[in-house]
Amino acid sequence: MTVISKTSNATEPESLTTAMSSTFISPSPATTILPQGFEAHDQGDLAFSAQNNDGPQDDDFNQPKLRLEIRDLQHPGALKFLASVNAASLMSAAVRNVQRHLYRSPADVSTNPPGTRSVTVVLRDMxxxxxxTGKELDDDHKEIHFSLRYIHSVSPQSRLSDEITGVLTHELVHCYQWNARGTCPPGLIEGIADWVRLRCGLSPPHWKRETDGTWDKGYQHTAYFLDFLEQRFGPGTVRRINEKLRRNRYTGEEFWTGLLGFSIEKLWKDYVMKTA
Ligand SMILES: [Zn+2]
Structure with a gap:
């Protein structure tokens, strides 16, 4: 199926941080790989990696063919993109981060990544x-459309590489997450995408924990709630949610009581009480 998902908050610049170590660290809990020259802005999983460094891992997920298409090379956003990031190392590190956060390791039969074969980043004026989105004929081939106008608008420019990495990490989650055969609430889809971004230490400065509304407003609103669940029920909780979204259609309350033993409303109330 075709998934079209937009990133959060088009008006506010976001931030990120990604860096890359040359080797994988512990696959559990998920660790964050940072391209050279980047360093983490917040704790996220980097704290875990410091405590659980099991050394290099032999295993690796299947890596997709990565492609970059710039539809207007003279657009000021294109010039800024090319001057700010090494797209190859950024994308390679971001794909591995997403895979680790959603699937732990290729040897772990408790999680099952989809067969994503290629990811094309399309930079264009929009x-x-x-x-x-998936391609019409084969959903294993993904396209991430990224606005050159938006890239041009990011301010201050010192945040540009962080912002680009954060947005691409969010979109790459959509290339690898399950959606309960199209029945998953959009807010949970977007929340998982921003949760990975959060856990990669890529949360923008304007993100904060919010307790208004419902749990499934999406984006960082839901991402922080998922992080609360991850802490309460242990590392791998979001992976289990994603795996359940692979196996089952989304059934509302049964989904949560079956997985965590509580209703989602009860868990949201607990989160609000703890956070407010
Ligand atoms: Zn999204």
């Missing part, structure tokens, strides 16, 4: 920030 409204909004970015969206991800």
């Amino acid at each position: 409204d909004g920030v970015a969206f991800t």
Whole structure:
């Protein structure tokens, strides 16, 4: 199926941090790989990696063919993109981060990544920030459309590489997450995407924990709630949610009581009480 998902908050610049070590660290809990020259802005999983460094891992997930298409090379956003990031190392590190956060390791039969074979980043002049879609004939091939206008608008420019990495990490989650055969609430889809971004230490400065509304407003609103669940029920909780979204259609309350033993409303109330 075709998934089209937009990133959060088109008006506010976001931030990120990604860096890359030359080797994988512990696959559990998920660790964050940072391209050279980057360093983490917040704790995220880097704290875990310091405590659980089991050394290099032999295993690796299947890596997709990565492609970059710049539809207007003279657009000021294209010039800024090319001057700010090494797209090859950024994308390679971001794909591995997403795979580790959603699937632990290739040897772990408790999680099952989809057969994503290629990811093409299309930089073009368009409204909004970015969206991800599958190709019409074969959903294993993904396209991330990323707005050159948005890239040009990011301010201050010192945050540009962080912002680009954060947006691409979010969109790459859409290339690898399950959606309960199209029945998953959009807010949970977007929340998982921003949770990975959060856990990669890529949360923008304007993100904060919010307790208004419902749990499934999406984006960082839901991402922080998922992080609360990850802490309460242990590392791998979001992976289990994603795996359940692979196996089952989304059934509302039964989904949560079956997985965590509580209703989602009860868990949201606990989160609000703890956070407010
Ligand atoms: Zn999204």
